[in-house]
Amino acid sequence: MTVHRNNYKSPFLHCIKCRYSALFTLFLLVTVLVLSSSSNVYATETATNYNLSGTNKSTGYEYILEDSANFIDDAVKGRLISQMKKTTEYCNIAVVTTTSHPYGSTESYAVNTFEGYFGNGANGVIFVIDRDLDEIYLACEGSTQRTIPNSKCNSICDNTYIYATSSHDYDYFTCCTETIDQVNTVLAGGHISQPLRYISSIFIALAAGMIFCFVYALSLSKGRKAKSNELMGATFTKVEIHNARARFMNQTRHYSPQSSGSSGGHSGGGGHSGGSHSGGGHHI
Numbered sequence: 001m002t003v004h005r006n007n008y009k010s011p012f013l014h015c016i017k018c019r020y021s022a023l024f025t026l027f028l029l030v031t032v033l034v035l036s037s038s039s040n041v042y043a044t045e046t047a048t049n050y051n052l053s054g055t056n057k058s059t060g061y062e063y064i065l066e067d068s069a070n071f072i073d074d075a076v077k078g079r080l081i082s083q084m085k086k087t088t089e090y091c092n093i094a095v096v097t098t099t100s101h102p103y104g105s106t107e108s109y110a111v112n113t114f115e116g117y118f119g120n121g122a123n124g125v126i127f128v129i130d131r132d133l134d135e136i137y138l139a140c141e142g143s144t145q146r147t148i149p150n151s152k153c154n155s156i157c158d159n160t161y162i163y164a165t166s167s168h169d170y171d172y173f174t175c176c177t178e179t180i181d182q183v184n185t186v187l188a189g190g191h192i193s194q195p196l197r198y199i200s201s202i203f204i205a206l207a208a209g210m211i212f213c214f215v216y217a218l219s220l221s222k223g224r225k226a227k228s229n230e231l232m233g234a235t236f237t238k239v240e241i242h243n244a245r246a247r248f249m250n251q252t253r254h255y256s257p258q259s260s261g262s263s264g265g266h267s268g269g270g271g272h273s274g275g276s277h278s279g280g281g282h283h284i
Contacts (some may be wrong), residue, residue, distance in 0.1 A: 024210055037039035043078040052081060055090035061124070063088050068130060071172035071174040078082060080173065085138035091144045092117075092124030099131045106130040111277055114139060121276075127179050129164060129172055129284075135180040136161050137281035138179065148186050153280030156182045157243055159284035 052065040063084040065077065072080065077281075080095065084274045087093040088219030094117050103109040106128060114126040130137065148156075156179055162168060163175035208223045 052077065054081075054085075056085065059088060059090075060088070061088040061092045062118065063092070064094040064096075066094065066096045068128070069099045071097045071129060071131075072169075072176065073173065076173050080176055080180070083177055083184070086184050087125065087187065089182060090184075091142065092122055093180070093183075094118075094124070094126040095180070096126065097129045097131075097172065100127065102129070106133050106135040106281055107139065107279055110137045110139040110279065111141075114141060114277075126185055127176065127183075129175065135281050135283050136175065136179075136184070137163055137279060139277050139279035141277045144187070145276065149278045150280050152192070153278055154187055154282075155192060155280075156186075157280055157282040161284050164284040188231055 050068075053062060055062045063081065065072075065081060065084065067077070084093050084095065089100045094114060096113055098109070101109045103112065104157070109130060110126050110128045113128070114124065118141075121141055123144055125138065125140045125144055125148065128137045128139075136157055138157055139150075140148045140153065159182060160175050163171045163178060168174070185192055185220050224238075
């Protein structure tokens with residue numbers, strides 16, 4: 001007895017296989033396009049033992065992460081770089097950590113490091129965690145200093161310094177990411193919390209009000225002073241002269257030549273050279 005196999009294939013099953021094949025091909029194509037577009041936005045990253053850097057091809061701005069103090073784990077540096085890449089849409093950015101430097105202040109160290117990377121007056125921002133002088137500092141140059149002035153640099157550091165202290169187990173990574181996140185918010189035209197600035201304004205207003213009230217109360221408590229003519233009038237109320245006579249005694253003559261003199265003046269001036277910047281920090 002001969003058995004014949006049925007080689008008939010359902011058109012419905014064939015159609016399903018074709019659709020799955022087309023979807024898989026489309027998925028691969030989209031993946032390739034996304035990866036290629038990402039590589040076109042940022043140039044090839046360079047890396048050393050503690051330095052990561054790259055360039056945004058669309059804007060030409062650079063990012064530099066120099067963790068010479070090894071405060072940030074390698075496993076999370078990629079997340080910090082992602083935040084810094086957002087900043088390169090607006091300006092250059094550097095994040096630097098250090099435990100030793102020759103400068104007398106963190107501000108000087110931050111500004112000189114920034115200008116060493118990007119040049120004097122370049123448009124950008126630098127955030128420094130300085131464990132040599134125990135301070136964090138945020139500095140801006142170029143047009144960025146108008147967007148992030150001294151007051152906002154101070155406010156940002158006031159908001160984020162706490163992460164770099166013992167109360168948060170010296171979480172330098174979060175300190176950096178929170179700082180850069182607030183920098184990006186300001187650059188994008190957003191608003192950040194500035195509680196310490198508002199508290200300072202309240203205390204200044206209260207102090208000014210107390211001084212004004214004190215001066216006003218003091219002015220009311222003072223008695224009215226008598227005028228000079230009133231004092232003279234009260235002192236010499238009556239004058240009587242009896243037997244008034246005038247008698248000529250003698251006459252003398254003195255020669256007094258006209259004197260001459262001169263005057264002089266003093267002038268001086270000074271200046272300060274160097275790249276202008278905005279900045280602010282907080283001790284940690």
